[in-house]
Amino acid sequence: AKRVRIHHLRELKERGTPWPMLTSYDMYTAELFDEAGIPVLLVGDSAANNVFGYDTSLPVTVDELLPLVRAVSGATRRALVVGDLPFGSYQISPEQALTTAVRFMKEGRAHAVKLEGGQRFAPHVEALTGAGVPVMGHIGFTPQSEHSLGGYRVQGRGDAADELLADAVALERAGAFAVVLEMVPAEAAKRVTAELSIPTIGIGAGAACDAQVLVWQDMAGLRRGKGPRFVRRYANLADTLLTAASSYAEDVRNGRFPAPEHTFH
Ligand code: KIV
Numbered sequence: 390a391k392r393v394r395i396h397h398l399r400e401l402k403e404r405g406t407p408w409p410m411l412t413s414y415d416m417y418t419a420e421l422f423d424e425a426g427i428p429v430l431l432v433g434d435s436a437a438n439n440v441f442g443y444d445t446s447l448p449v450t451v452d453e454l455l456p457l458v459r460a461v462s463g464a465t466r467r468a469l470v471v472g473d474l475p476f477g478s479y480q481i482s483p484e485q486a487l488t489t490a491v492r493f494m495k496e497g498r499a500h501a502v503k504l505e506g507g508q509r510f511a512p513h514v515e516a517l518t519g520a521g522v523p524v525m526g527h528i529g530f531t532p533q534s535e536h537s538l539g540g541y542r543v544q545g546r547g548d549a550a551d552e553l554l555a556d557a558v559a560l561e562r563a564g565a566f567a568v569v570l571e572m573v574p575a576e577a578a579k580r581v582t583a584e585l586s587i588p589t590i591g592i593g594a595g596a597a598c599d600a601q602v603l604v605w606q607d608m609a610g611l612r613r614g615k616g617p618r619f620v621r622r623y624a625n626l627a628d629t630l631l632t633a634a635s636s637y638a639e640d641v642r643n644g645r646f647p648a649p650e651h652t653f654h
């Protein structure tokens with residue numbers, strides 16, 4: 390199996406073939422998603438919410454994410470693994486962004502990194518791409534800015550659609566190889582997708598994007614409760630695991646596990 394490269398993603402855009410991306414934070418999911426043919430895996434800072442149990446993505450640190458990136462990268466044969474730079478690890482300066490990105494590439498064995506922000510982060514993106522680090526951008530709703538954006542809300546409505554496009558163009562010019570569009574109107578995402586020669590990856594951004602991304606626990610129904618509108622659940626892992634753990638507990642309590650075949654003499 391040959392490793393997916395950024396030029397393959399651009400070829401898919403040129404052919405008009407949409408492709409899937411998922412988050413992954415550990416070895417088993419990385420192996421399975423790789424086998425399922427997911428070409429790009431993102432070790433998202435959404436590990437904050439989906440692994441570490443924080444209520445926002447802001448608290449998660451580089452030191453917390455790096456071991457997850459290394460686990461995912463080590464478990465894939467084909468997928469391109471993107472490490473998500475967490476809040477506070479790149480915003481201060483292009484130099485800080487490069488210092489952090491180098492850690493993701495060396496210690497995390499990432500193949501690329503992602504950071505949030507548009508025009509104002511073009512110098513940061515340039516510092517990375519100039520040093521040989523492929524960068525995925527992320528605009529629209531950017532969770533690391535949730536407190537300044539006033540919570541989870543659709544971005545790029547009305548006149549803001551022009552700003553969204555300007556941000557996307559700035560990222561492409563700075564050398565980004567792809568850009569995530571999160572929670573933007575489908576019409577705005579379609580326009581950005583048509584204007585850019587690099588792929589757009591939508592999450593709550595409609596069907597016109599070149600690619601789609603979901604958090605895997607949302608996709609597989611491990612997270613319970615009413616998820617965001619843009620999620621489709623492809624399994625109900627929460628029920629599956631709850632049933633498995635309950636059956637195991639009952640068998641131990643009733644003396645039905647372990648059985649003779651599980652026992653050494
Ligand atoms: O951290 C994350 O999971 C993300 C994706 C939703 C794009 O940034």
Ligand code: NA
Binds near residue numbers: 433435473
């Ligand atoms: Na993220």
